Amino acid sequence: MQPDVPPEIAEWFAGRDWRIRQHQRDMLVASDAGRHALLVADTGAGKTLAGFLPTLADFTPTRLEGREPPEGLHTLYVSPLKALAHDVQRNLITPIKEVGLPIRVETRSGDTPSDRKKRQRTRPPHVLLTTPESLSLLLSYPDSFELFRGLKRIVIDEVHAFATGKRGDLLALALTRLQAIAPDMERAALSATLANPQGFREWLAPWGEIDTVEMVEGEAGSPAEVEILLPLEERVPWGGHAATWAIPQLYEQIRANRTTLIFTNTRFLAEYIFQNLWDVNDDNLPIGVHHGSLSREARRKVEGAMARGELRALVATASLDLGVDWGDIDLVVQMGAPKGSSRLLQRIGRANHRLDQPSRALLVPGNRFEFLEATAAKEAVDEGQRDGEEFRPGGLDVLAQHVMACACAAPFQEQALLAEIRSSLAYAWVDQQIWERVLSFVETGGYALRAYDKFKRIVRDKDGVWRLSHPEQAQRHRMNAGIIIDSEMLEIRITAGRGRGGRSLGKVEERFAATLSPGDTFAFAGMSLEVVKLQDMEVLVKAAKSSAMIPSYGGARMPLTTHLADRVRTMLVDRAGWSRFPDDVREWLEVQDWRSRMPGPGQLLVESFPHAKRHYSVYYTFEGWNANQSLGMLITRRMEDRGLMPGGFVANDYSLAVWGLKPVTDPAPLLSPDILQDEFIEWVQGSHLLRRAFREVAVIGGLVERQHPGKRKTGKQVTFSTDLIYDVLRKYEPDHVLLEAAWADARTRMTDVGRLGSLLDRSADQLVHVELDRVSPLAVPVMVVIGRETTPQGSVDDELLLEAESLAGAAMRVDGPLEGEG
Template sequence: MRRLPPLFQDWYSSKGWSVHPHQIALLERADEAALLLIAPTGCGKTLAGFLPTLVDLSPKSHSGLHTLYISPLKALAADIRRNLSTPISEMFLPIRVEDRTGDTPQSRKKRQRADPPHILLTTPESLALLLSYEDAPRIFSGLKRVVIDEIHALAESKRGDQLMLALSRLQALCPGMTRVGLSATVESPTSIARYLACAPKQCSILQADPGPDPDIQMLETEEEPPWSGGGAKYAIPAVLRQIKQHNTTLVFHNTRAQAEIFFHNLWLANDEALPIGIHHGSLAREQREKVEAAMVRGDLRAIVCTGSLDLGIDWGDVDLVVQIGAPKNVKRLVQRIGRANHRYNAPSKALLVPANRFEVVECIAALEAVQAHDLDGEPQGPGPRDVLCQHILIRAAAGPFEAERLYEEIKTVGAYSSLSRSSFEDCLNFCATGGYALRSYDQWQRLQKRPDGLWQLRDPRATQRIRMNIGTIQDTDTLKVRLKGSRGGKPLGEIEESFAAALTPGDTFLIGGQIVRYDSLREMVVQVTRDRGRKPKIATFTGTKFATSTQLSARILAMFRQEDWPQLPQHTAEWLKLQRKVSKLPEANRLLVETFPHDNRQHLCVYGFSGRNAQQTLGLLLTQRMEAEGLNPLGFVATDYATLIWGLDLVANPTPLFTLKNLRGGLENWLAGNAVMKRTFKGVATIAGLIDRNMPGARKSGRQATFSSDILYDTLRKYDPDHLMLKITREEALRGLVDFRRIEEMLSRTAGQIDHVALDRVTPLAAPLLLEIGKVPIKGAAEDRLLAEETKALMREAGLT
């Protein structure tokens, strides 16, 4: 059992600190195969993860790499390096710490391979790249420890699957290596422990004192939330007052476009010219780093941001978090709240700002979930096979391998523990030949089996292309944006290619908080100049549009069972009471379906509370069924809680529309040639190595990649419908963009019990759906006034004014 040396005890004392019990516990149990530490933000969690390493390396010199630190964010790795430098320099420890990410210069990367530091801070992608080199066994020969920070964030994505496969390879190279996972927000510790463990060994769980509950409330505003929309413009005066009353405020948004709009409107209202920045993943790296540096120095009073600042970076003197829009996920909200008062035993302070009237209910439900320590999370499925295919190619790039040994390595990963030998062989054969329909093309003939039974690359030159395409983060079709000027112009960020294609010279749009005018497209770069004069278009950015979690939806439905709602603002409580009087409120074990006429059309509203993706899919499937039955649907709109369909004919009996057999049959027909499938196929094929994102000397544009993936998809569907990539595509589509699982959950939950309420006018709960984008086609300078008039008329019809 390890003890804290006097040198470290003296250092803690010199700082006026005491060693936390969880830090000592992690040190004492450092030799266990795997440990998961769950500890609140600001409690020295990261130092706890590194303490055994610092103690190990303090008395003696170690040759080569001792500890590998894995972070989901490049910026987090850089921040940890800065933080580690303090104890190392102040205790004069003979330890070299370096980071290695996509931003690290090639010269330093080359030196790190030849002479690894004692502690290397990196990301899953950079680790996979290191493992693809022939000298990986030498680089990692002395590795003792792997520390995975923010492990919950990695466990929810393919990046985490890639990381665990990489760790299985590392464990084979370094059998005595220990694993440590760190997190502040884990809904199921045992699930994450199984995810982290190296089978068949077990992972111990250490839980620190959670500290005080956060101080989280709804922001009080003079103006009531609007009936629809996601920008929360109404709350800007109240948010600005909070910014003035605090040192540094993080203003979180769920999408990059919403962050841009809010920042623009906030800046227009910022009459005292307070220093306010914006930070999101589509901004140029130079601009993000400039904002990050200003945050560390304490130069900014507020930062409008997205998930780019979700994770555990210690950014200056942040004392307030504002969440704009319903958080959609309790765990994400807790993570964001933890950015404020980044100190142990100091409650984090946060304010929730619903963007519209329904989000008031969701925000209250989320607030109650945080107070109850009820975190949400979806069950993990089996490991994705497109990631496995990439791992096989990475392993081949490092040199010849034995298939049976690689299979046994892979099965030590929790998500792949049930992988059958035939499924592994399918992936191996795909990597070797491209599959039946593609085996005659040289570009997909990548692996061959040697006479001694080992597999190797058919052409060693393929290693470059494999390494250039490592990673599971999907580059959507984006174009760089630069200010016109000498030497290429100042980089501002990226916008989606489809948005850029719709621009004509002179159009203006928002990026990085400033209005720019589109001038031209040259060499795949959007060239712009600053233009403050006109109302800008809203650029489209990459990023996930979150769906409300199953657990949060269940809380909302439970709230509807209450007789009264003292926790809700009066205007929202009266809205729900009127809905109950005019129609019904949705129930968890029954499906509410309303039908009513409006604007010379018949409407059908389904309250499934299944999340935006599933409700969108439900709209597609129901309109397909209605079309088959001659009910003449015209269109639909979907939110996280409902799908509204309008058409020419009344649906007198909606029950037959909701049989699982009919919906599943409609899904199969719809999926066959759908754009969703092609979009999913492109991502799957890119990760698996069928399509190259990057090629030596060139990078494909989004249109080029889409064109080639569409041709491949159509070819495989026609000539090889059982191709592995098509099977994976269907699996991914069903649990991703389509999210049919939640439709099945809804039908199971309601068990065929449908409450059909036929009315003669729009209902209070359905009225906001008629204001969703795409239903009210209003454009031009008079947009706000016309939308206000449309809203007033609708709410009057629904009895809400």
């Protein structure tokens, strides 16, 4: 049955020579039937318009039938990025104006002025574009019940980007509250890249009832055209990850295309690649840089210039991964490894933004393993294969934050709120015992902290109703609520004279700022800056003629997805397929195959060899940097216990190199699965890992406040506070709810312990140990990182290149007898 598309909307489509696509009609059908919906459609298929089509229809004269337009908030749109909400606002205004619909659209995020935020609660627009954090804060106000009572729809864009993480937990809890306030509210979620649509239907559905969520699939767009850039004359590099070898070729691509969008995996690399491009920009082409640490003004300026077609190229991070609709981008470039096919598809989708024309993308590998990874990602994209993160139980620290938000809005009955919370799939696992522990924590901080008044946030009266212990607790909650816990940041400001700071350029991490002194120079926001002075939480700077440093940022590394890792493993043993590789890459694999072994699917290859008066073992795990870091810690502990005199380790996404003064003749005892029950627990408890995880959950859970009226704690002050509390809880309340939450974080996000567990299980049956007389070809990429892994500055790739050539010479030498296999 075809939906009743209002003629006003149908005529608007026709006036633009567009047809209403079937998935857009299907979203209207689902809404008219009062059903929730998950839309999966390629970029350029009009996803966002499909999500909003039921909203637009409700405001057409045909649907109104002479009635006045609805008053109050009608539709919430939630996106993971502020830039995305502003971009959608621009694209929504066009049909609203051209159709003549009486719809007011506004955005609300951390950047929204406070007076507008206050007005939005009393005189809301019809459509509000916001983020999970801002929505949670809205729900903490007493007037939220009136604000959301008439809410008809919520549209969640790019749902894959945050549903499986803590921001998804916060949004899932917000959905439960909104559904309680507005029982007839429809939920819609949109995405271009889902590996597991059924899992997302369950996440979206109240009570996980998947049949209440309509699955809507968009028509396929033109296949993307993906190429891998290779050096014109030189070989694919052995080491390094910045891919600066490609700068001259990349600049020629910028010259040849109208607009090029260049993605990097870190903020440091965004600034570094921009600086390298600027150094060869003889034509003085307009090139910009965009990442999350730039000021709001700097980001908006660049976004506006891109929207107007004024830039020839823009270097960006994940800050522009999602849905920003710039239709005249001719080419997307991925610098370095893509890390996942879904992430790559998302980035490719920024080109053209039209369903009937192919998006063009160029992958630029930094080294030989990254070449294999790029090839695997390209083939996955060609085959339409997706990857993605698995859902996990919702975080207890996020739940504690939500309980406080509810208490700030109004007193609550604990059983009614529990029922509300359990209607979310992420928190369906919360039983009465866990619920009482969470309430006890929010009430007093927990058993070990209950003597301190500052931790008493809610109280229960004789009727079993929970309310705030003091009205000021609401202000404290709203000042400190949030999920994204970055390292402490210092503002960079252009000096305005007499020691005063003027215009903000953005922020750098406190640890980087601590290395600066007056007169030091560094590059930021595409400019060369000289430090004038450091004061309070600011770095005052002035323009400089040259710069030597680029700020590096902490943050989690993007993990290599299991899907891509498996594809790379399969490539390594597909000898017939090597013919499609460049000569030097093929030779690299052939010599490895001749001298040693290939790590095939399901296997764990370990190579041992002497080098520079040390004994090395390289473990080819393909489990990602985080997992390899954890495994390195555990293996060196076991080596020490067994008298093997370990010297250290270094890791990349594909392998782990461990060295010591004595040879490892049998790695099996170092890898037994009980390492996760014994050494892992002991190591995590004794390392900084759990303390860092506790710092984050303590801030998210509201135990430690970063902000006070007129004052903000420094990162050092927050760490000092959380370390003190951590030691108290470890000693007096080891089962504290936040220690449990910190353990959950440490075992998943920070150590990828699930991937480690499967690796160790495999090693019990599939361990292959090869003893060699010198470094192997496959070991060179990780070996060249030794001594360089903490060197983020520009010369690193050149230094790596020199060291790599020396190692590679030994690894690729094929004279002498074939090495024995063990």
